[in-house]
Amino acid sequence: MNQSIKPGDNPDLTEERLSGTFDTNSMAAVIYGSDKLAQRRREISEAVSRIPELQDSKPCPFMTREEKILEGSRKSAILNRLLPGLIDLDSFEETVFIHQEVIGIEGHPLALHESLFIPPIATQGTDEQQKKWLGRAQRREIIGCYAQTELGHGSNLRALETTATFDISSQEFILNSPTITSLKWWPGALGKSANWSIVIANLIVHDKNHGPHPFMVQLRDEKSHEPLPGITVGDIGPKMAFNGADNGFLGFENYRIPRENMLMRHSKVTPDGGYIRPPHAKIGYSGMVRVRSRMAAEQGLFLAHALTIAVRYSAIRRQGYLEDRSREVKVLDYQTQQHRLFPSIARAYAFIFCGFETIRLYDQLLIDVQNGNTSGMADLHALTSGLKSVVTHQTGEGIEQARMACGGHGYSMASYISEIYGVAIGGCTYEGENMVMLLQLARYLVKSIEMIQNGKSKNLGPMVAYLAANESEIDLNLGPNEYLKVFQYAARSQAWRATEKFQKLRNSGMSKEQAWNQASVELTRASRLHTRLYIMSTFINHVGSVVDQKIKKVLIDLLNVHITYEVMDIGIYVQGLLSSDQMDLIRNQLYVSLETIRPNAVSLVDSFQISDMQLRSVLGRRDGNVYENLFKWAKSCPLNDKDVLESVTKYLKPMMDKSKL
Ligand SMILES: CC/C=C\C/C=C\C/C=C\C/C=C\C=C\C(=O)SCCNC(=O)CCNC(=O)[C@H](O)C(C)(C)COP(=O)(O)OP(=O)(O)OC[C@H]1O[C@@H](n2cnc3c(N)ncnc32)[C@H](O)[C@@H]1OP(=O)(O)O
Numbered sequence: 007m008n009q010s011i012k013p014g015d016n017p018d019l020t021e022e023r024l025s026g027t028f029d030t031n032s033m034a035a036v037i038y039g040s041d042k043l044a045q046r047r048r049e050i051s052e053a054v055s056r057i058p059e060l061q062d063s064k065p066c067p068f069m070t071r072e073e074k075i076l077e078g079s080r081k082s083a084i085l086n087r088l089l090p091g092l093i094d095l096d097s098f099e100e101t102v103f104i105h106q107e108v109i110g111i112e113g114h115p116l117a118l119h120e121s122l123f124i125p126p127i128a129t130q131g132t133d134e135q136q137k138k139w140l141g142r143a144q145r146r147e148i149i150g151c152y153a154q155t156e157l158g159h160g161s162n163l164r165a166l167e168t169t170a171t172f173d174i175s176s177q178e179f180i181l182n183s184p185t186i187t188s189l190k191w192w193p194g195a196l197g198k199s200a201n202w203s204i205v206i207a208n209l210i211v212h213d214k215n216h217g218p219h220p221f222m223v224q225l226r227d228e229k230s231h232e233p234l235p236g237i238t239v240g241d242i243g244p245k246m247a248f249n250g251a252d253n254g255f256l257g258f259e260n261y262r263i264p265r266e267n268m269l270m271r272h273s274k275v276t277p278d279g280g281y282i283r284p285p286h287a288k289i290g291y292s293g294m295v296r297v298r299s300r301m302a303a304e305q306g307l308f309l310a311h312a313l314t315i316a317v318r319y320s321a322i323r324r325q326g327y328l329e330d331r332s333r334e335v336k337v338l339d340y341q342t343q344q345h346r347l348f349p350s351i352a353r354a355y356a357f358i359f360c361g362f363e364t365i366r367l368y369d370q371l372l373i374d375v376q377n378g379n380t381s382g383m384a385d386l387h388a389l390t391s392g393l394k395s396v397v398t399h400q401t402g403e404g405i406e407q408a409r410m411a412c413g414g415h416g417y418s419m420a421s422y423i424s425e426i427y428g429v430a431i432g433g434c435t436y437e438g439e440n441m442v443m444l445l446q447l448a449r450y451l452v453k454s455i456e457m458i459q460n461g462k463s464k465n466l467g468p469m470v471a472y473l474a475a476n477e478s479e480i481d482l483n484l485g486p487n488e489y490l491k492v493f494q495y496a497a498r499s500q501a502w503r504a505t506e507k508f509q510k511l512r513n514s515g516m517s518k519e520q521a522w523n524q525a526s527v528e529l530t531r532a533s534r535l536h537t538r539l540y541i542m543s544t545f546i547n548h549v550g551s552v553v554d555q556k557i558k559k560v561l562i563d564l565l566n567v568h569i570t571y572e573v574m575d576i577g578i579y580v581q582g583l584l585s586s587d588q589m590d591l592i593r594n595q596l597y598v599s600l601e602t603i604r605p606n607a608v609s610l611v612d613s614f615q616i617s618d619m620q621l622r623s624v625l626g627r628r629d630g631n632v633y634e635n636l637f638k639w640a641k642s643c644p645l646n647d648k649d650v651l652e653s654v655t656k657y658l659k660p661m662m663d664k665s666k667l
Pocket residue numbers: 102117118121122152154155160161162163164194248288291292294295304383384387429432435436437438439442446449450
């Protein structure tokens with residue numbers, strides 16, 4: 007049964023929930039990985055809803071930027087006091103979840119503290135460094151951020167300009183921002199809130215530049231919160247969204263920190279100026295891999311937010327007629343609306359399933375690396391580079407479709423979809439601009455094909471083994487595995503096409519860099535197809551592992567939406583494999599699968615179990631009572647505090663009076 011049904015709900019939404027064929031709590035358990043984890047989310051939401059001081063003081067869209075930061079800080083401080091009784095403090099998931107529930111998605115002063123400040127200390131700091139800072143950070147005696155990007159440099163880490171020069175005589179590093187372009191720019195919470203930061207700077211010892219390394223740097227006085235001498239710091243100004251966070255700038259002028267402040271678990275500088283290399287050249291990049299490995303699930307949930315709003319609203323919004331002219335139909339009954347929303351529901355599920363898989367892979371890699379085995383780093387870097395790029399892009403597309411599916415009200419901040427969109431698409435840029443990261447995966451694909459060309463196919467990892475296969479015909483009787491083969495064909499032929507283009511350019515005498523650039527559009531296409539194949543195969547495997555038969559049945563229906571939609575979407579890449587009859591068959595299967603999933607649409611989004619508090623959307627309310635609440639929301643807008651505004655008395659009225667003469 008659908009666990010969201012309550013008395014007083016909009017009857018159209020109740021009708022939808024009654025038509026669902028499965029238990030939404032059981033589905034939530036599949037989405038979040040276990041009954042216990044899903045149950046914990048419900049318990050935390052429930053507990054938070056009973057604490058008056060954690061409620062929003064007013065709707066976020068009516069707040070100024072300063073009010074958002076103040077509100078985020080107020081709630082962070084209360085949460086810090088209450089957290090021990092509300093969550094398992096050792097659980098990163100519960101910490102992130104409660105902050106999103108209470109403060110929302112627009113960011114807050116501690117938004118980066120848990121995800122980008124604490125992890126590098128925990129994974130790249132020595133035991134002594136952890137002893138010194140980890141407890142303080144976890145108790146939030148200090149607030150931290152992650153300062154890597156510079157005004158003139160983001161994607162290309164090797165061009166960072168900030169320097170940390172070792173001074174043997176004082177046993178200190180001297181930090182400098184030598185140019186305007188070397189100012190750190192963008193770090194979340196740096197602007198006004200953080201007093202410490204992980205700073206990525208070029209390590210210089212005995213005049214030799216060893217490249218970017220992480221340093222633990224105090225920025226502000228712990229008593230006065232004033233910037234320390236030698237530090238220039240401030241907020242970079244309003245952004246497209248995420249304005250509850252104070253993204254900042256930072257400059258150093260001969261700013262000294264002790265030698266012990268370089269995070270030295272992997273690379274080391276000895277007191278006599280010796281440099282000890284890390285076990286893998288890119289180990290310092292692992293903080294980024296950690297965040298990327300979490301982005302698929304995070305983005306899947308952003309998409310889930312927008313779909314919860316759009317699907318619920320589409321079930322109560324009546325517009326136009328089908329057969330019965332006596333009552334307008336729910337817009338959810340239109341095939342175009344279903345085509346707009348249902349493939350995105352499938353993608354949200356697929357992204358979340360993939361996301362939990364990459365989080366697991368990262369956690370395993372971390373254990374391996376701590377034990378000295380870095381062999382899995384390249385694979386996970388390639389996988390997460392592609393995944394963050396494809397998932398953020400498709401999430402953005404899906405959220406925008408969800409907005410349009412809500413018609414005019416989707417454009418109002420009352421829907422909250424524009425904020426969700428603004429926050430989610432930030433992911434196309436942060437943690438590596440999407441094109442740049444697709445090209446990182448492309449390097450891996452090209453290397454894999456070169457292995458095949460050199461007769462070393464048996465050395466290929468399982469994720470790229472399909473590149474060596476030779477599928478040229480597909481059975482018309484299409485099941486998920488045949489769709490997978492279709493996708494493998496598309497990904498394989500594009501990877502070969504791109505690689506051969508690169509090689510041909512090389513053989514024509516072009517430099518490696520120029521040839522790469524000339525082949526790069528084809529290379530990024532190969533990366534996207536490879537990643538979409540991975541998403542599809544993870545989805546198929548995940549559904550295959552579900553035990554509850556009712557849940558499995560609806561997930562198979564959803565998988566059918568996914569595989570048919572995805573194959574139609576890449577039609578151009580499978581022209582050599584599928585006949586036009588086969589394409590027609592797939593198209594029809596997609597339309598059938600949309601109809602099949604229709605009765606479960608509301609239950610599928612209810613299963614994400616995103617509370618009204620977290621959703622912050624008038625359109626997406628659980629009870630579906632949208633119109634009366636839209637009217638209430640509009641009346642509470644500060645512009646309506648007065649009937650006659652100063653804009654009228656001061657300008658418009660005199661203008662109209664004058665025109666009358
Ligand atoms: C929890 C929060 C909840 C909700 C969130 C809501 C909103 C969030 C809001 C805000 C966002 C928050 C934070 C954002 C933070 C940031 O953005 S931090 C800054 C991130 N910056 C980047 O990601 C920069 C991207 N650039 C790079 O990573 C690198 O420059 C590079 C593109 C990888 C290139 O590096 P480099 O030049 O050194 O290397 P190459 O020469 O290109 O490659 C050499 C080989 O190294 C391999 N490689 C590269 N990286 C790795 C790695 N990490 N691991 C393993 N191997 C790696 C690469 O594959 C090459 O291998 P080869 O092909 O075999 O030679």
